[in-house]
Amino acid sequence: MTEEERRQAERAGAEPETPGPERGLAKPIAVREEHGQIEHKDVVFSSKDVSVSYSGKAAVREVTFDVYKNNITALIGPSGCGKSTLIRCFNRMNDLIPTAKVEGQILYHGEDLYGPDVDPVQARKLIGMVFQKPNPFPKSIYDNIAFGPKLLGMSDIDDRVKHALESAALWDEVKDRLDENAFGMSGGQQQRLCIARCIAVDPDVILMDEPCSALDPISTGKIEDLMLDLKEQYSIVIVTHNMQQAARVSDMTAFLIVELDSSEQNRWGRIVEYDDTEKIFTNPSDKRTEDYVSGKVG
Amino acid sequence: MEGGELYTERTRLAVAGARANVAAVLHNQPRRDVILNTVFAGLLLLAILVALAGLVALLAQATVKGAPAFSGELFTNVPSTIDPGKAGFRPAIIGSLELIGGVMLFVVPVGVGAAIYLEEYADRTKWWNRLIEVNIQNLAAVPSIIYGILGLAFIVRGTLDLGFILAAGSLTLALLVLPVVIIAAREAIRAVPASIREGSLALGATKWQTIRHHVLPASIPGIATGVILAVSRALGEAAPLLLVGATVFVTFDPTPFSPDGYSALPVQIYQFAVRPQEEFQALAAAGIIVMLIVLLAMNSFAIWLRNRYEQRW
Numbered sequence: 001m002t003e004e005e006r007r008q009a010e011r012a013g014a015e016p017e018t019p020g021p022e023r024g025l026a027k028p029i030a031v032r033e034e035h036g037q038i039e040h041k042d043v044v045f046s047s048k049d050v051s052v053s054y055s056g057k058a059a060v061r062e063v064t065f066d067v068y069k070n071n072i073t074a075l076i077g078p079s080g081c082g083k084s085t086l087i088r089c090f091n092r093m094n095d096l097i098p099t100a101k102v103e104g105q106i107l108y109h110g111e112d113l114y115g116p117d118v119d120p121v122q123a124r125k126l127i128g129m130v131f132q133k134p135n136p137f138p139k140s141i142y143d144n145i146a147f148g149p150k151l152l153g154m155s156d157i158d159d160r161v162k163h164a165l166e167s168a169a170l171w172d173e174v175k176d177r178l179d180e181n182a183f184g185m186s187g188g189q190q191q192r193l194c195i196a197r198c199i200a201v202d203p204d205v206i207l208m209d210e211p212c213s214a215l216d217p218i219s220t221g222k223i224e225d226l227m228l229d230l231k232e233q234y235s236i237v238i239v240t241h242n243m244q245q246a247a248r249v250s251d252m253t254a255f256l257i258v259e260l261d262s263s264e265q266n267r268w269g270r271i272v273e274y275d276d277t278e279k280i281f282t283n284p285s286d287k288r289t290e291d292y293v294s295g296k297v298g
Numbered sequence: 299m300e301g302g303e304l305y306t307e308r309t310r311l312a313v314a315g316a317r318a319n320v321a322a323v324l325h326n327q328p329r330r331d332v333i334l335n336t337v338f339a340g341l342l343l344l345a346i347l348v349a350l351a352g353l354v355a356l357l358a359q360a361t362v363k364g365a366p367a368f369s370g371e372l373f374t375n376v377p378s379t380i381d382p383g384k385a386g387f388r389p390a391i392i393g394s395l396e397l398i399g400g401v402m403l404f405v406v407p408v409g410v411g412a413a414i415y416l417e418e419y420a421d422r423t424k425w426w427n428r429l430i431e432v433n434i435q436n437l438a439a440v441p442s443i444i445y446g447i448l449g450l451a452f453i454v455r456g457t458l459d460l461g462f463i464l465a466a467g468s469l470t471l472a473l474l475v476l477p478v479v480i481i482a483a484r485e486a487i488r489a490v491p492a493s494i495r496e497g498s499l500a501l502g503a504t505k506w507q508t509i510r511h512h513v514l515p516a517s518i519p520g521i522a523t524g525v526i527l528a529v530s531r532a533l534g535e536a537a538p539l540l541l542v543g544a545t546v547f548v549t550f551d552p553t554p555f556s557p558d559g560y561s562a563l564p565v566q567i568y569q570f571a572v573r574p575q576e577e578f579q580a581l582a583a584a585g586i587i588v589m590l591i592v593l594l595a596m597n598s599f600a601i602w603l604r605n606r607y608e609q610r611w
Contacts, residue, residue: 091500098421125502135493138516147511148501194497201501 042069043109044205044235045090050104052085052094058268059085063104065254065274067205072227072236074246074277077256078292082269083239086256087207090237091127092120125152128198132210134190136182136197141174144182144193148201160200168196169226188219195226199234206230208238212245224249243293246277253280255289360590364583372588376549377566382577387588390566393464393544393552394592397562398529400468400554401475405528408472409479410514410521416480417487418509438477445474446538454542462543464552464560470542471535475528482524486517519607526600530593536564563589 045067052060060082067073067090075083085094092113094100106113113123137144145161154160161178165171170192174185182193191211198206208227212220227236227249240246246253254274260267273280273289284290367382375386412434420427449470453460460466490513498508539562546559547569553560563585571582 093496093500096496096499098423121502121504123502124500129500131493131496131500133493135491135497137494137497137512147498148503151501151503151507151511197497197501 041071043067043107044069045113045237046107047089048105048107050086050089050102050106052082052089052103053101054097055099056101057266060256060269061259063271065271067235067237068252069235070231070233071251072231072238072249074250074253075237075239075256076241076243076246076253076292077269078258079241080267080269081256081258083256084209086269087209087237087239088129090205090207091124091129093124093129095120125201126203127205127207128201128203129207129209130191130194130198130211133214134187134194136185136190136193139182140179141182141185141193142178145197145200148197152201154201164196164200167199167230168192169222169229170196186219188215188222191215191219191223192226195223195230199230203234205235205237208236210239210241213241220245243281247281250277253277255280255284255286255292257288257292357590360583360586362583363580364585364587367577367580367584368587372584377547377561377570378549379547379573382575382581385570385581387563387566387585389548389551390561390563390585391588391592393548393561394533394563396464396552396554396560397468397471397539398532400465401472401529401532402525404469404472405476405479406521406525409476409525410483412476412480413483413487413521414509414514417484418505418513434477434480438481441537442474442535443537443541445470446541448473449538449542461557462546462559463555463557465554467539467542467544467560467562468554470538471532474535474538475532478528478531479521479524482527483517483521486520486524487513489520490516519604522607523600523604526596526603530596530600533593533596534564534589536562536568539565540568563592 043066047066048064050060050063051058063086075087077083085100088094089102089106090108090113094102102114108123108127112118137147139147142161145164146157149157149160162171162175165174170189173189174180182190185193191214195206195211212223215223224245227238230236231251238246238250252274253276255272256269257272258267259270273284273286275285279285280289281293284293290296371384372386373391374388375384376388377390378385416427416431416434420430422428449466452458453466453469454462458466458469460469494512494516495508498512499505503511544560544562544565546561548559548561550558552558567582567585567589570578570585573579
């Protein structure tokens with residue numbers, strides 16, 4: 001089959017002959033129709049019917065969407081819709097909560113992330129996370145960044161530290177005080193330190209759980225600029241309460257809502273719409289999305 | 299205008315009335331409240347005075363009785379039953395220091411290890427873990443003589459069969475203070491915020507790497523304080539030592555494994571105190587002062603250590 005014939009077959013809806021393991025949605029390349037052109041985007045995460053529950057109570061239900069490479073994917077929605085719960089599935093941080101149960105399938109570059117022979121520790125070396133409240137270690141700035149690379153047995157630690165701090169736009173501010181305690185920095189600097197720390201281990205994906213919600217607008221702006229730089233090299237998934245932030249930085253946006261059951265006792269989250277950011281914010285397909293992004297509902 | 303004047307007058311009266319009302323409420327403290335406040339504060343003050351009175355009485359009596367016998371020689375001379383003027387506490391001091399050295403060697407790895415297991419690895423929902431937890435609290439309250447009996451049965455004789463050596467005394471005291479160390483270490487480990495652990499795990503560190511590089515270093519001040527306080531307690535215990543061999547009247551410097559016997563400060567004080575002569579009573583009181591000096595030095599060091607390494611999150 002020539003390239004052209006293959007594309008025609010895909011447009012016709014046939015399964016592409018992609019090499020790789022026959023496991024569920026083993027489609028590493030997604031094809032998206034955009035402005036009449038076929039766009040090939042690498043899929044980093046492919047989640048299918050992912051549901052998370054805590055002690056039997058559902059938190060998130062039947063989430064199905066793909067995260068693409070070198071994109072910033074935003075998860076937006078009202079409080080309690082399970083955005084944090086969902087993002088924590090991608091680096092197996094929900095494993096740390098004994099009452100949490102993850103169902104469904106998440107493929108990471110075609111591999112089942114929750115497969116029986118997958119070590120979550122190894123997964124987290126490729127999938128990093130930045131938390132809502134900056135959490136630097138109570139060590140020096142240098143030791144904070146160097147911790148990951150040292151653990152992984154990487155060489156040239158000094159260079160790695162410098163490179164990570166430069167990538168996080170923090171080098172100029174701290175290059176003369178690398179031995180000082182990380183707690184001496186401002187909140188925005190601490191968060192950029194956490195991002196640098198994450199970058200230092202050379203991950204593939206960076207997950208950000210509301211990284212700016214504890215910061216002032218100026219620091220937020222700096223981190224947003226940083227994200228746009230970082231996406232050249234990494235794939236980023238961000239949870240944010242701030243719709244304008246999602247509109248500013250993200251390429252794709254997933255909108256989640258809170259659903260109640262008939263007794264109104266239980267609530268869980270569900271994806272309503274997942275599309276290009278531009279489309280979500282200017283011409284969404286679902287009325288609920290439109291109400292949310294236009295501010296009609298909180 | 300007329301209406302304007304009336305309005306002003308009415309307003310003036312209203313304001314005056316409101317002010318009087320407010321003043322009446324603000325300045326009127328019900329007599330009952332005043333009395334209750336004073337009585338309550340007085341009772342609390344009495345409580346602390348009673349607590350202090352006991353301590354002050356003890357210190358005063360020891361100082362008064364021991365002053366005539368107190369000198370620097372107490373730290374260097376060997377004890378004597380013949381000549382109280384030349385008697386000292388040297389073997390007892392060395393024995394006590396060696397005892398608590400042995401206690402620290404045992405109690406730090408075992409206590410910290412147990413605390414790490416209970417805090418980081420144990421599944422709280424399992425009944426046997428809850429049982430362990432409850433029992434550690436109980437163990438801290440067991441009378442020390444029971445540990446003496448335990449030491450005699452299993453350490454000096456029985457399973458370990460070490461004989462009446464100083465190392466056996468160390469081990470007995472270590473078991474006595476182990477629960478205190480475990481509890482203090484658990485508190486210190488628990489005080490490390492979960493966000494630090496999450497940050498480390500999110501970088502791809504294993505649980506043990508997280509504990510070793512982040513949790514333990516941050517809990518060292520708390521653990522050290524717990525160890526030193528436990529050791530201070532061990533220093534002052536006489537009852538268990540009486541059962542495991544510290545009864546010999548020793549005039550040489552004791553060593554951990556020598557079968558010739560050993561002595562410790564509280565036991566030596568006791569040996570002097572049971573003698574009828576006045577001079578030995580004074581000597582015993584002086585010994586109390588010696589022991590208090592050692593204890594005070596250790597506790598001051600503990601507080602200094604804790605303050606120096608205190609973390610502010």
